[in-house]
């Protein structure tokens with residue numbers, strides 16, 4: 022923790038991320054009395070303050086918020102627009118003037134990677150980097166090499182404690198709950214190893230396509246967009262050893278340690294695919310070989326996990342939008358209770374539902390009614406929205422954290438580099454991709470990775 026940020030600067034304020042996530046998050050922070058000082062938008066578009074206020078209102082309304090006019094007026098009164106080029110020192114001169122009263126501003130770089138260097142150099146050149154914090158968005162680099170270059174650029178200007186690297190999955194309450202479930206309960210941690218767990222599956226599925234962002238997506242693909250960051254972060258939380266203590270550093274050390282133990286992914290245990298019609302979308306070059314689906318297996322060769330596959334899959338235009346972890350336990354060694362109709366009993370499954378309808382569902386065997394002693398699966402389930410009060414949006418929590426200088430929910434440089442190391446062998450694989458029909462679970466080839474892919478229920 023440090024001094025709370027007393028100004029927020031949004032680079033790329035005219036963009037999609039600011040509109041979808043950051044304006045609604047700032048509105049919530051104002052509502053809870055967590056925002057002080059100005060909110061300064063920077064972009065090349067020649068907007069004035071009023072256009073910024075109009076854009077903020079539209080964004081907050083579109084995010085489904087019922088606008089409280091007093092709250093909005095408070096936010097609107099803080100908004101200032103600076104239009105200018107990221108390479109022009111005059112832009113930073115005006116920013117310096119606008120930040121005259123701020124001792125500790127938060128610079129949020131919601132800009133395309135192409136202008137990242139200019140913005141960092143501009144802040145440094147104007148002497149703004151010494152005071153304040155910087156938030157950087159994913160994708161952090163394009164591969165291991167470019168991530169290292171980016172780190173060098175950032176570290177040349179900012180100290181590590183000033184840098185906040187967003188992986189918004191770390192801001193999701195249900196994702197944090199994985200650690201609470203494991204380390205805050207006695208029940209499952211003794212079973213959390215290869216003796217008792219057969220495999221772990223992580224599915225991050227989207228039922229929609231590129232939603233008008235094909236130009237961005239085609240340069241990235243499913244592996245870089247979500248597997249390298251969100252999915253591997255979830256695996257780290259599932260697989261990490263208990264941290265030596267409850268503080269942020271211990272926690273992040275344990276996460277980094279398990280990422281360091283993950284084997285690089287192998288093309289042999291990876292299936293990529295592209296949904297039919299993707300190449301016809303505006304912004305997608307003819308003959309694009311960008312994957313919109315990837316399924317793969319990651320292994321962790323340590324005492325706890327040797328031999329346990331972590332099966333990962335993510336894609337667009339799949340049958341539903343859901344993020345779910347399924348932990349499949351081994352069957353009892355002594356088979357005393359057959360399933361009904363002499364079938365093989367279904368293994369115990371523990372599901373972490375991490376999407377909108379978040380919660381936990383456990384599938385256990387129960388006595389099947391009737392004379393025979395047979396079993397069939399039933400579900401024990403908790404929906405967090407019923408059992409707990411409403412959760413806060415990830416971006417709201419992360420902005421609040423960064424403004425307080427709390428690093429727990431941000432990725433470290435070494436974590437991101439390990440994630441790139443793990444995915445590197447499957448980036449840009451040559452050759453044609455298998456296609457899949459929209460609304461299916463990807464190409465049929467994915468079935469070769471596991472006898473059963475558990476379909477998300479969330």
Ligand code: NDP
Nearest residue numbers: 033035036037038039064065066131132133136158159160
């Ligand atoms: P946009 O493509 O919407 O771009 C943001 C703004 O940057 C634009 O409004 C534009 O503003 C400016 N810009 C665009 N291209 C250039 C260029 N070549 N040179 C200078 N300025 C340019 O990006 P997003 O808002 O979608 O994303 C911002 C960052 O956040 C990116 O790094 C992205 O990867 C990341 N991100 C985005 C997510 C999302 O859902 N959108 C999710 C997670 C991460 P102007 O022309 O007015 O200067």
